[in-house]
Amino acid sequence: MINLKGITKVYGKGNHAATALSGLNLSIEKGEIFGVIGHSGAGKSTLIRCINLLERPTEGEVWVDGIELTKLTQGQLQEQRRKIGMIFQHFNLLSSATVYDNIAFPLRLIGTSRADIDTKVKDLLALVGLEEHRDKYPSQLSGGQKQRVGIARALASDPDVLLCDEATSALDPQTTDSILKLLLDINKRFHLTIVLITHEMHVIQSICDRVAVIHGGGIVEQGKVTEVFLKP
Ligand code: ADP
Ligand code: ADP
Secondary structure, three states: OEEEEEEEEEEOOHHHOEEEEEEEEEEEOOOOEEEEEOOOOOOHHHHHHHHOOOOOOOEEEEEEOOEEHHHOOHHHHHHHHOOEEEEEOOOOOOOOOOHHHHHHHHHHHOOOOHHHHHHHHHHHHHHHOOHHHOOOOHHHOOHHHHHHHHHHHHHOOOOOEEEEEOOOOOOOHHHHHHHHHHHHHHHHHHOOEEEEEEOOHHHHHHHOOEEEEEEOOEEEEEEEHHHHOOOO
């Protein structure tokens, strides 16, 4: 489903150049929940952003669903990106838009009809359990509720892949567990491939099928979670 081949990412130039990833290879299967764990500065954020080319690798190939994204024109890439949803540590919601409008936003961008948007947004509100909160603004929501909006928005374009960039790192343990449970439900229900990066072992152990450990911009170990880490 996702193949990263020889990915190198260097930020900056000359004396200021910083190598975040060096010759990294990674293969993620359709329908699995794949976790990448590592310390701060290991390259996790760069890695996950390279999957949808939010960061463009300096070298290497990114393949998603049989298509080499690194070869596409900007227009073709926009099209392919609809298949890849993303959620963030700090949610990245539009603060001046309601819950409903935040979720509708990506659909309006691609010109979906008003009636289709309404049906879709209502389904998504039900999926994430926020029907009662549809007219609220992000500032009126808890962290967990904000992330539920983030998840609903990410799913609006019916993606095949969901990228989670430290998606539970700003949440308390109980809220983290409820978000992880939601991600697991979504993975099972839609056969959605989920890639998550985290510095928290608990997140990996509670929902991931496989895990890669990243250190210094390279994968140092990977395999089934039960094999790489002993269960607590
Ligand atoms: P992590 O997510 O594991 O904390 P990052 O991918 O954010 O790691 O960072 C990996 C390395 O790349 C770090 O040394 C970081 O300082 C550097 N880095 C990340 N983003 C940039 C950037 N935009 N410009 C320069 N260096 C960066
Ligand atoms: P997060 O992982 O939540 O996005 P980070 O602190 O890793 O937060 O990075 C925040 C932003 O700063 C990102 O866009 C990242 O690419 C950039 N960044 C990270 N490290 C550096 C760095 N050393 N120099 C410049 N920009 C950086």
